[in-house]
Amino acid sequence: xxxxxxxxxxxxxxxxxxxxxxxxxxxxxxxxxxxxxxxxxxxxxxxxxxxxxxxxxxxxxxxxxxxxxxxxxxxxxxxxxxxxxxxxxxxxxxxxxxxxxxxxxxxxxxxxxxxxxxxxxxxxxxxxxxxxxxxxxxxxxxxxxxxxxxxxxxxxxxxxxxxxxxxxx
Ligand code: GDP
Numbered sequence: 001x002x003x004x005x006x007x008x009x010x011x012x013x014x015x016x017x018x019x020x021x022x023x024x025x026x027x028x029x030x031x032x033x034x035x036x037x038x039x040x041x042x043x044x045x046x047x048x049x050x051x052x053x054x055x056x057x058x059x060x061x062x063x064x065x066x067x068x069x070x071x072x073x074x075x076x077x078x079x080x081x082x083x084x085x086x087x088x089x090x091x092x093x094x095x096x097x098x099x100x101x102x103x104x105x106x107x108x109x110x111x112x113x114x115x116x117x118x119x120x121x122x123x124x125x126x127x128x129x130x131x132x133x134x135x136x137x138x139x140x141x142x143x144x145x146x147x148x149x150x151x152x153x154x155x156x157x158x159x160x161x162x163x164x165x166x167x168x169x
Contacts, residue, residue: 010091011041011157013147014099015136018079026082029112029135032098033086037164042085042148042157048076055150075130083151092144095137104133 014033016026034040048056053073061069086095100111107114113133138144148157 007089009087009089010141010144011085011087011148012092012095012138012144013136013151014084014086014095014138016082016084017076017132017134017136018081019075019132020134021082022079025116025134029116030084032112033084033095036088036094036098037162038086038088038091038095039162040084041087041159042083042152044083044152044156045080046083046151047080050077053077056147071128071130075132085148085152085157092138092141096139099135099137102133103131107133 016029020026020029030040046052050073053076057069057072057076060072088094098112100107100113102113104113104117107117109115112135117133138147
């Protein structure tokens with residue numbers, strides 16, 4: 001089997017952003033991950049303060065500039081978020097595929113951002129608007145490891161077998 005065909009079990013961090021919660025979309029969004037056989041191994045609800053936001057988006061200002069950072073930080077602190085650690089085969093890439101691309105007006109139909117974001121929340125620094133795209137998901141293995149560690153203590157992550165795992169092992 002070629003190396004790029006080897007599938008490994010991974011853990012990844014997902015945040016349901018404040019816009020997902022105020023719109024009452026939490027359950028529907030979580031269902032999309034469960035439908036794809038991603039297992040919830042950690043969950044918590046939290047208000048992000050300035051210090052924690054800086055830790056979570058530690059490279060955002062450097063990557064996209066102070067205006068994007070400030071708009072995003074303010075947006076993330078407008079309400080509580082739900083943090084999830086999801087586990088599954090190729091979980092990092094699978095979750096990103098289900099979430100869709102950053103800008104709601106570019107995210108394909110069938111993805112969370114493409115189906116459920118308000119297209120008016122495409123966001124633009126020029127008009128001082130945050131990109132209200134409902135979900136954060138770790139972008140790669142390094143980011144996933146760092147983000148899971150930032151958000152969760154070891155004893156907040158849980159091991160159990162899903163019914164599918166019980167019947168296939
Ligand atoms: P993600 O991994 O798809 O969330 O995208 P990034 O890591 O590049 O950006 C982090 C977050 O910053 C995004 O989810 C948006 O909420 C916000 N963001 C990114 N680009 C822009 C932009 O051009 N304008 C504004 N206002 N916000 C942005």
